[in-house]
Every structure is written in C-alpha cells, then in structure tokens.
Amino acid sequence: MNAKTLFDKIWDSHVVRSIKDGPDVLYIDRHYIHEVTSPQAFNGLKDRGIPVFRPGKTIATADHNIPTKDQHLAIRDLLSRNQVERLNENCQKYGIELFGLNHPKNGIVHVIGPELGYTLPGMTIVCGDSHTSTHGAFGTIAFGIGTSEVEMVLATQCILQPKPKSMRITLEGELHKGVTSKDIVMYIISRISASGATGYFVEYAGSAISSLSMESRMTICNMSIEMGARGGLIAPDETTFEYLGKIPSIPGIENLKSSVNEWKKLQDDPKAIFDKDLKFDAGLIKPMITYGTNPGMGMAIDDSIPLTDNNGNNASASFLKSLDYMGFKPGMKLLGHPIDYVFVGSCTNGRIEDFRAFAKIIKGRKKAENITALIVPGSKKVEEQMAAEGLIELYKSAGFEVRQPGCSSCLAMNEDKIPQGKYAVSTSNRNFEGRQGPGARTLLASPLTAAAAAITGRITDPREFINEEQKVKK
Amino acid sequence: MPKVKFITLESTCVPLPFENVDTDQIIPARFLSATSRQGFGDNLFRDWRYTKTGEKNSDFVLNNPDFTGKVLVAGKNFGSGSSREHAVWAIFDYGFRAVVSSFFADIFMNNALNNGLLPIVISDDLLKKLHALIQKNPDTKVKIDLEKQTFTIASTGDSVNFDINPYKKECLLKGLDDIDFLLSMKSLITSYENNKSQ
Structure with missing residues (x-):
C-alpha cells in the first residue's frame, strides 16, 4: 500500500465516486451556511422542486451582514434584513438547525462550529466562505465553496471537486515573546506570496505548530486561503482532544474516548510524500504587519x-x-x-x-x-x-x-x-x-x-x- | 436544468492588466445583500468604475468606449480572496463570457466553470503580448474554440491550447448541469452513507 498523507486519507475515504478525467464526487460530513451565500442556493432547490437531502448535516448562522450594536432591534439596512429573514425562512422550511441573530449561541460561522463541537477530526467540511479553512485546525478537510456548490451540498450532500495537490509547511524552533500564530501565518504568506499555495491543500507540521493552542491553530489554518491554498490542516493531537473534551456535549458523539482512539489514527504515514515541502524557522519570526x-x-x-x-x-x-x-x-x-x-x-x-x-x-x-x-x-x-x-x-x-x-x-x-x-x-x-x-x-x-x-x-x-x-x- | 452552452467565441477584449485582482474588487461586499443571481453587473468593479461621488471614473477601462467585448483580459492571480460567487455572476451579468489570465485563484476558477464563464490560462509572455496588442489596437480580436481547446489572437495568428477539466468541458459544450448529474447518483450516495455508518 502506498504511504498516504493525512489529507489523502480523509479525502480518499470520502470519495463516493471518481469520475474518469474529471472531479471526484466528494461526500460532505458537515455543511455550514450563512445569510449571504445561501439564498441563491435555496432558490435553486425551489426551482427544481427538491428538498434538502440531509438537513441534519447543515448548520446555519447569521454573521456577515448583521449589526454589532442593538441586535435586539430590527436590522436597519433593508437588504441585509431581507437576507437574514430569508435564512430564517429557509432553515425553518427545510429543517436546518439555525443559530441565527439573537440566538444565545449565535456567532461567526468559523467560531461557533468548533466551539459547539460540530467540527470534528477526520471530517469533510464546506461552507460558502473562503475562511472555512479554519476548521482544518482539528484535522479536517475544510474549504470554502461558491453558491453553486452550496446548492450541490444541499441537494445531494456531495460536491464535485478535483483533488488538490499536497503541500507540507513545517515550522521548527521556538517562538519569541510577542510573536503570535497570526505572525506565523502572516510570515509564511509574506514569504510565499498571496498565490504561493494556489492549487494545494496545506498541512502544517513541526514543533512550533504542535506547541500551539487550538485557537492559535485555527488562526493559522484560517489564513491558508490568503496564500491561495484551498485549505490547511493540522493533525489532531492531545491538544485537540483536550479542547474537544471540554465541550459539554458534542453532537453525534456518545463515547468521546472511543472516538479519540479513532482520531489518533489521523496522521501522515511516515513515508508519505508531499507534492511540495517547505520549512521555516519559527525563531526568525517577528511581529508582522502588512503594508x-x-x-x-x-x-x-x-x-x-x-x-x-x-x-x-x-x-x-x-x-x-x-x-x-x-x-x-x-x-x-x-x-x-x-x-x-x-x-x-x-x-x-x-x-x-x-x-x-x-x-x-x-x-x-x-x-x-x-x-x-x-x-x-x-x-x-x-x-x-x-x-x-x-x-x-x-x-x-x-x-x-x-x-x-x-x-x-x-x-x-x-x-x-x-x-x-x-x-x-x-x-x-x-x-x-x-x-x-x-x-x-x-x-x-x-x-x-x-x-x-x-x-x-x-x-x-x-x-x-x-x-x-x-x-x-x- | 439545462444551462447556457459555450462552444466558440470571437470577440474584442477589455484589458485589466493588474495582478492580484481579488473578488472584493470585482464586487465589493456591500453589494452582496441581494438574494437573486441577477443584476450584479451594475456593480462590477464598482470602486474602480465610479468616483467617490458616484460619477463614472473616466480613467477606468469599463468606462472607455474604445474597449468593449465579451472577453476580459486580466492580470496574474485573478479572483483571489473571498469565495463569493457573486464575483462571477457580476462578470457574467456585465456581458463577459470568458476571462483570460496567466493564473486564477482556485475557488474563482470553480465558480466560473459552474456558471458558464470560461477561464482561460495562457502563459505570462503571451498575456503580456496580448495586453500590448490590445493597448495598441483596441479592435484586437481573440478566437476561442472550446471543442479544440484553442485560444487564438486573430491579428497575429498566435494560437495556443488551453487546459480544461474534461468533465467541465463536456458540461459547458452540452449545457449540462452538475446538480442533475449529482442527483442521478443518489442511490450511490445513499449506499456510501450506509457503508460508512456500519
């Protein structure tokens, strides 16, 4: 058997069918939606007269256009209000769980997914938002999609997707005081450019990565898209399991211990080969700023x-x-x-x-x-x-x-x-x-x-x- | 549901020779509040096209009557940033049917192909040459043949092959719809789910 990367393992186990010379039909475990990139997809379902195929696998929130003051009042901007109302209606009509405006668990889609336990190692996760790469911090394949693809997932729980190439970015060494994970990822992007990882899915590895908290890892994976990558992931470890262990109840998980045992297998094979391998010294990184x-x-x-x-x-x-x-x-x-x-x-x-x-x-x-x-x-x-x-x-x-x-x-x-x-x-x-x-x-x-x-x-x-x-x- | 086909196209070009044009430039976020796919063309490149006071910016290429056509000739790394499909809808709604660059961002590329907007990748050198030709003569025409996967500059005869995923090519040529295709595989998807849950 060929040595596989973590990315290969997750991707390959989610391929429903490979189309010859074409994209893979990829099964999606978790679909996050928000008010801005979903209405046209729901309109598509309506035009076709079809339901949401697996409503239990989609989670919704309102985050992009909502005000950050007086949220209990009606949204003043009429177009934004309309978008939020359409989301409410669509979720109700199709049976989708909604953490909408004024819900006690509302928040930015890439913040609430992990904190509520909807993002779990080994999953495939998509959302009509390019920063979906955030969830890769848990050892998931997570990436942003367009609205046509949102419609595909709503209709069939699958998308058509060509498999990206693989890149490993290894960071060894110790971070200096005053240097955060934001500086790490900004440093990498400044070195390889805003398109340096286009066509690739990145795995972050090395001692400077494994020493980071889950929040810090999410910051790094979040900005994978800013180097052009489809997404970025980090193999799950004790830090990951400890974070998940603190979530009061994880939807769909009854026995966390046995799940953790499964998740521990989510590692690169020792001899796995990446299409591109980059190494950086964490000790060289200073606080960063863009100009x-x-x-x-x-x-x-x-x-x-x-x-x-x-x-x-x-x-x-x-x-x-x-x-x-x-x-x-x-x-x-x-x-x-x-x-x-x-x-x-x-x-x-x-x-x-x-x-x-x-x-x-x-x-x-x-x-x-x-x-x-x-x-x-x-x-x-x-x-x-x-x-x-x-x-x-x-x-x-x-x-x-x-x-x-x-x-x-x-x-x-x-x-x-x-x-x-x-x-x-x-x-x-x-x-x-x-x-x-x-x-x-x-x-x-x-x-x-x-x-x-x-x-x-x-x-x-x-x-x-x-x-x-x-x-x-x- | 059948879609608009793309077979061949011959057109003059609109040049936009800047690198790293992101989807926030193509359609700023404050215009994303609509709930349909139509009408985004009005705000295509909004903040370059109009001045702060809302008048047409005569320096911007879309306001220059010399440059018209269905082909947008962009710079390197076009469509980076946000996954908003509204960027593709805006370009298509404005009337473009193909975008040429030496490098596209991944999500933009997928979104374009899913909406019948053909993204064509040519070499940096040819892109530079094409920009120079268009600047010199705005009537410069290009010919695109999707079946043969050829991109030709009419006046010089420069002709190159471009890449496209064969599945996507078939969809564009025949006007096939991805969701119809996926829906036809429902039983396969269900058996995948059953296998997984065992």
Whole structure:
C-alpha cells in the first residue's frame, strides 16, 4: 500500500465516486451556511422542486451582514434584513438547525462550529466562505465553496471537486515573546506570496505548530486561503482532544474516548510524500504587519517597505498602485506611523485567546485619543467568557467598548466601516482595497500589535510592552 | 436544468492588466445583500468604475468606449480572496463570457466553470503580448474554440491550447448541469452513507 498523507486519507475515504478525467464526487460530513451565500442556493432547490437531502448535516448562522450594536432591534439596512429573514425562512422550511441573530449561541460561522463541537477530526467540511479553512485546525478537510456548490451540498450532500495537490509547511524552533500564530501565518504568506499555495491543500507540521493552542491553530489554518491554498490542516493531537473534551456535549458523539482512539489514527504515514515541502524557522519570526493591499505584502513590524514586489520586479504597476492606495512609499518605515482605527475580531482573531492577548497590553493603560476601536467578539460564547473573566470591564476602564458578535469590520457589510483614507490596524484576514469600507486602508496584524497601536495611536512594536511587563515582573 | 452552452467565441477584449485582482474588487461586499443571481453587473468593479461621488471614473477601462467585448483580459492571480460567487455572476451579468489570465485563484476558477464563464490560462509572455496588442489596437480580436481547446489572437495568428477539466468541458459544450448529474447518483450516495455508518 502506498504511504498516504493525512489529507489523502480523509479525502480518499470520502470519495463516493471518481469520475474518469474529471472531479471526484466528494461526500460532505458537515455543511455550514450563512445569510449571504445561501439564498441563491435555496432558490435553486425551489426551482427544481427538491428538498434538502440531509438537513441534519447543515448548520446555519447569521454573521456577515448583521449589526454589532442593538441586535435586539430590527436590522436597519433593508437588504441585509431581507437576507437574514430569508435564512430564517429557509432553515425553518427545510429543517436546518439555525443559530441565527439573537440566538444565545449565535456567532461567526468559523467560531461557533468548533466551539459547539460540530467540527470534528477526520471530517469533510464546506461552507460558502473562503475562511472555512479554519476548521482544518482539528484535522479536517475544510474549504470554502461558491453558491453553486452550496446548492450541490444541499441537494445531494456531495460536491464535485478535483483533488488538490499536497503541500507540507513545517515550522521548527521556538517562538519569541510577542510573536503570535497570526505572525506565523502572516510570515509564511509574506514569504510565499498571496498565490504561493494556489492549487494545494496545506498541512502544517513541526514543533512550533504542535506547541500551539487550538485557537492559535485555527488562526493559522484560517489564513491558508490568503496564500491561495484551498485549505490547511493540522493533525489532531492531545491538544485537540483536550479542547474537544471540554465541550459539554458534542453532537453525534456518545463515547468521546472511543472516538479519540479513532482520531489518533489521523496522521501522515511516515513515508508519505508531499507534492511540495517547505520549512521555516519559527525563531526568525517577528511581529508582522502588512503594508500593501494583499496579505502577501507583509513584513516584520520594524522593517522597511521593500523596494520591489514579491516577484522582485522593481516598481511594477500593481505594486505601486497598491502602495499609492495605502499612502506609502517603497523603502518607508511604518513604526510610529499614526493610525485612526483598531479592529479586533473576525474568524481569524475573534476567539477568547485573542481578547486575552489584547487585554494583556491594554490592562492598566488608556486608549489613545485619536483611535476609534471596534472590539467585536466572534460569538456570544466568547462574549460571555470575556464577561466571566472580567475582560469587558477591563476593556471599558481602558476606554474600549465591546460590541456584539459578528463579522463586522472584517468585510464591512454592516455599518462597521472604516472611513475613506483612514488607517486601521486590524486583526482580520484581508487588506484588500476597500475591504473595510470604500477607501479604507487596512494594516493586518496580531491582537498584540493591535493593542500596542490602540494605546499609542501609532504603529508600535508590541514587544515594547511585553518586555516592559517582564522588567516589572523581575 | 439545462444551462447556457459555450462552444466558440470571437470577440474584442477589455484589458485589466493588474495582478492580484481579488473578488472584493470585482464586487465589493456591500453589494452582496441581494438574494437573486441577477443584476450584479451594475456593480462590477464598482470602486474602480465610479468616483467617490458616484460619477463614472473616466480613467477606468469599463468606462472607455474604445474597449468593449465579451472577453476580459486580466492580470496574474485573478479572483483571489473571498469565495463569493457573486464575483462571477457580476462578470457574467456585465456581458463577459470568458476571462483570460496567466493564473486564477482556485475557488474563482470553480465558480466560473459552474456558471458558464470560461477561464482561460495562457502563459505570462503571451498575456503580456496580448495586453500590448490590445493597448495598441483596441479592435484586437481573440478566437476561442472550446471543442479544440484553442485560444487564438486573430491579428497575429498566435494560437495556443488551453487546459480544461474534461468533465467541465463536456458540461459547458452540452449545457449540462452538475446538480442533475449529482442527483442521478443518489442511490450511490445513499449506499456510501450506509457503508460508512456500519
């Protein structure tokens, strides 16, 4: 028998049929849906006069367009309200479990899936959202799909999908203080570019990965799509099983111990070969920040903006257009550059660990006056946990207001937009032109870097605060 | 349900020679609130096409009457980012039937093929040459023959073969629908489920 990668094992065991010279018919264990990319798929079912094939395998939430203030009131934007109402209707009509707006377990789809125990090792998971790769942190094949594919899954619980190539990214070494998993993934993307893993499914491995918490692993897998990959996964281990063990009840699992024994088999065969194998030294990574308009345009926070683009092209039109949009110049340093907004949240960094990290730096300090901060928990559960740990009070006393859960300013479908020309240090995943609002200038960074910027009002190396803290301790 | 077929196409081109054009540029998130597939073409490349005050931006290629046609000639890594199929609907709704680049993002590629918009990958060099030709002469035409999988620049005779998944090719040529195909396999899917649960 050929040696198989973990990815091969999960994929191959979900192939219902291989079409000669064509895609595989891939069975989907878990389908997440939300209000923005599902209505047209439900319309398709209606036009065909067919039901949802396996309604129990689809889970719904409203997250993309919902407001993060006064969620108990009707949504003011009529189109958004209509989308949320269509989702409610469709879930009721087809018998789909919905964690909708105002549900006590509502939240961003990639935050609630794992925290409610719907994401489990060895599964195939899809959602009409490219950050579905997040769930790969549990050793799943999880990837984003388009609405036509959402319709395929609703109709047949399968999609047609060509098998991607495999890539392993190994990180050995120890992370420095002040460096988070967000910096790890931003570092990798800056090294291989925003399209460096297109056509591949990535497995992350190595000691610097296995030492991470589940929240941190989710941040890394989340941004796999930002290097072009279909998805990214990490083999399940004790950290994974411990996380799952803390979930009060996991749907469909009666005996966790026997499931864990099965999940332990989800590993690469020792001699498995990847189509591409990359290695990085975790010890070389510093806090990262982006300077351009795609996530590949990132650098260490104390670096200067390069003089050439990723391809080494001096001043290519696309590179200059991007810097021009940001109001930056090649060779410029960003440390000390004034900013206007700070956004903490999203499916990338909207989990409890992220808000604890932010709190570490703002504790006992005050928000800079020039900063407008948007602090948005990824789910109601995260919000509750923040309250229980005293973080909401801590944030308040430092001058930060905590909003209600949602995707918020990550894609600015709701009111949480960054105004024209303003700079935002954001813990989200995309710094595309206009992503956080027309003309908004996004600088992607970790929650620690966002906190340092929120306190000083400028782009600041978070290690200044971390080191200071250590000095005090000594 | 039968779909629109794609067999051959001969058309002038609209050039968009930028790299890493993501789906947020193709259709900004604030226009994703519709619940049907139609009408997204009005907001295709919205923030490049219109100024902050809502007037047409005369610098942008879609507002330049010299450049028209059913083929969008893009730059490298087109369609990266969000999985929103609305990006493909917007391009199709605007009137394009094929997009040419040297590199497409994966999800965009799948979405395009699922909607009868043909993504054609050509070499970096040929893409550069094509952009130069179009800039010089906006009447430059290309010919696409899906059956033969050929892409030809009419004026120069440059002709290359392009790749497409044979299953997807068949679907486009005959107007076949993926969901009809999957529905025809329901018994196979059910027996897969039964085997798994044992």
